Amino acid sequence: MRYPPGHKQEKRKELLNVSSALIKEGGYAATGIDSLMQAAGVTSGAFYSHFASKKELFGALIAQELFISREQWAENPHSSAEDWLNYELDRYLNLRHVRHPDAGCILPTLGAEIARADTSVKEIYEEEMLKGVAILAQRLGSEEQAWAMICQMVGAMLLARAMPTEAGQSAILESSKRFLRDTLSTARK
Amino acid sequence: MRYPPGHKQEKRKELLNVSSALIKEGGYAATGIDSLMQAAGVTSGAFYSHFASKKELFGALIAQELFISREQWAENPHSSAEDWLNYELDRYLNLRHVRHPDAGCILPTLGAEIARADTSVKEIYEEEMLKGVAILAQRLGSEEQAWAMICQMVGAMLLARAMPTEAGQSAILESSKRFLRDTLSTARK
DNA sequence: GTCTATACGCGGATAGAC
DNA sequence: GTCTATCCGCGTATAGAC
DSSP states (O other): OOOOTTHHHHHHHHHHHHHHHHHHHHOTTTSOHHHHHHHHTSOHHHHTTTOSSHHHHHHHHHHHHHHHHHHHHHTOOOOSHHHHHHHHHHHHSSHHHHHOGGGSOHHHHHHHHHHTSOHHHHHHHHHHHHHHHHHHHHHHSSHHHHHHHHHHHHHHHHHHHTOSSHHHHHHHHHHHHHHHHHHHSGGGO | OOOOOHHHHHHHHHHHHHHHHHHHHHOTTTSOHHHHHHHHTSOHHHHTTTOSSHHHHHHHHHHHHHHHHHHHHHTOOOOSHHHHHHHHHHHHSSHHHHHOGGGSOHHHHHHHHHHTSOHHHHHHHHHHHHHHHHHHHHHHSSHHHHHHHHHHHHHHHHHHHTOSSHHHHHHHHHHHHHHHHHHSSGGGO
C-alpha cells in the first residue's frame, strides 16, 4: 500500500500522542511498548519504524510535552500581572489536574524518571525548561521567582496526587495556591 | 497470623533498610526483589518470610522513611525561627542531596509511584505526612506555610535532579532556597 | 528461615514475510 | 510500514528440600 507524503511524520506524531497519555498515567518504566502500540491500533513491531528505541520515544515525549506546556501559558488572556497569575494558579492547581495525570503536566508524573534517565534525555529536558523559565521570568520579574513558582506547583501536584482523599488533595493545592498568590503578588515589590 | 519473634523483626528491618536505598535510587517498579535481596545477602525466596508482597514492602518503606524525615527535623539545634529555617533549607536543598537520592528524602524520588499505588499505600503516606505537617506548622505558624515549604523543597529537588549539569541544578536549588528564606521569614508577620 | 527450582507472564528489540 | 514470530532476560510469586 502506498501512503501520501508526510504520512510517516503524522503517524509518528499520532503514536507520540497516544504514548504520552499512557506513559504519564502509568509511568515510563512500567508501561510497555506492546500496550502503547495496542492503544494506537498497531502491533509492537511497527513501533520501530518510527522510533529507534523506547528511550528515543521518551526524549521526544518530553520535548513535545514541555512545548505544549509553554503554549498553554501563551493562551492566558489576562494582561495584568495579578490576573495572569491567578489564571495560571487556577489552571494548574486544581482537582481535575490531580485526577487526570494523562492529560496534564509531565513534570509531577515523570520528573523522577527523567532524573534517572540518560544524559541525552536530560539535555532535552534542560533545553525545554530553560525556554519556559525565560518566558515565566519576564512575567514575574526574575528567574528566581520563575523557578520558585514552577517548583511550588510541581511539588504540590506531586504530593497532592499521592493523597488518598480529596480533602487531603485540596489542602495541599489550596495551601500552595494561596502561598504563591501572596508571595508573588506585585504588592510585595 | 502471629507476630514474629525479635530476631525476625530485626531481619525485616535490615531488609527494609537495604531495600529503601536501592528503591529510592532506581525506582520502585524498576527495582526487582531479586536485586534487593541480593544486596541484603539472601535469595529472593527469603523475602517472602518477611513480607507478604512487594506492595507491603513499599508501604513499610514509606512509613519508615517519613518517620526518619521527621526525626531529622527534631535534630535541628537552633531555637530561633530564622536559624531553624536556614538550617533546614541548607540541609535539604543542596547538591549532595541531589546526587544521592538513595540517602535522601523519599518524596522527590518515589512520590509519583505512591500516587499510582493502591489506596492502602496512600493511606500510610497520608498518615505520616499529616504528622509531619503538624510539626512543621508549629514552627512556621500555619499549616498553609508548612505545606508550601514541603511542596517547594520537594519540587525543587525533583526538578534539580533531572538537570544534566551542576549549574542547572544549583540554579534551581538556590532559587528555591532564597525564595523560601524571603517568604517564610518572620519579618513577614 | 533460607535455600534451590520453577511457574508464568511481560519487558525491549529483531528477522523476515507481505 | 506493518505484520507475525521469536530471542532472551527479568518480573513476582510459590513449592518443597533442608
